[in-house]
Amino acid sequence: MAPISVTINGARRTFDGDPTMPLLWYLRDELALTGTKYGCGISQCGACTVHVNGAPVRACQRRMQSLADATVTTIEGLHPTGAHPLQVAWREIDVPQCGFCQSGQIMQAATLLSRNASPTDADIDTAMNGHICRCGTYPRIRAAIKAAAEATR
Structure with a gap:
């Protein structure tokens, strides 16, 4: 599979790992954006909610392969100084x-x-x-x- 290009908190990123990796693990383990939390892992608790193209999604279930050219905003990207x-x-x-x-x-x-x-x-x-x-x-x-x-x- 070709690398996946995704914008996260305003920065363009290229992902070339396992396309079935959940967005949550990419954010936390590869980008060190640890504000998004792992809660239940089955999309039921909401702890991992981020915005993808402006809509709330559960990052534990969203696979990287579904994010080509998407824009992702995490809690770290909601406001640069936490002043939202x-x-x-x-x-x-x-x-x-x-x-x-x-x-x-x-x-x-x-x-x-x-x-x-x-x-x-x-x-x-x-x-x-x-x-x-x-x-x-x-x-x-x-x-x-x-x-x-x-x-x-």
């Missing part, structure tokens, strides 16, 4: 407890806010469904999403 409104709100509201799921939560929430600038509780619950926080910080996650929405209006 969601990242700021997450810190100000002190959302993380263990923090393990938080990058996936933020990436999913970023998609929500890009599509809906004033989400209701129901909108947030629907968009965030399937993102598991073992610590149960859901009320703080919702509050941070609302704060980020308010900050961007």
Whole structure:
């Protein structure tokens, strides 16, 4: 198979390894972008959520062979200094407890806010469904999403 060209956080990369490798392992093991976490490995928890061509995807299940000419954004690429409104709100509201799921939560929430600038509780619950926080910080996650929405209006 020919090398796969993919843009990750604004940098063009060429991948010539096993085309069935999950994007998650390429990010973490080869590029040292460790903000994206391995959770369940079966696309159920959301810890590995990144954006591919602007849409949230689970990196544990997305194979490199499906990423030719794609644009991938990880938590490290959401904002160069961590000043995205969601990242700021997450810190100000002190959302993380263990923090393990938080990058996936933020990436999913970023998609929500890009599509809906004033989400209701129901909108947030629907968009965030399937993102598991073992610590149960859901009320703080919702509050941070609302704060980020308010900050961007």
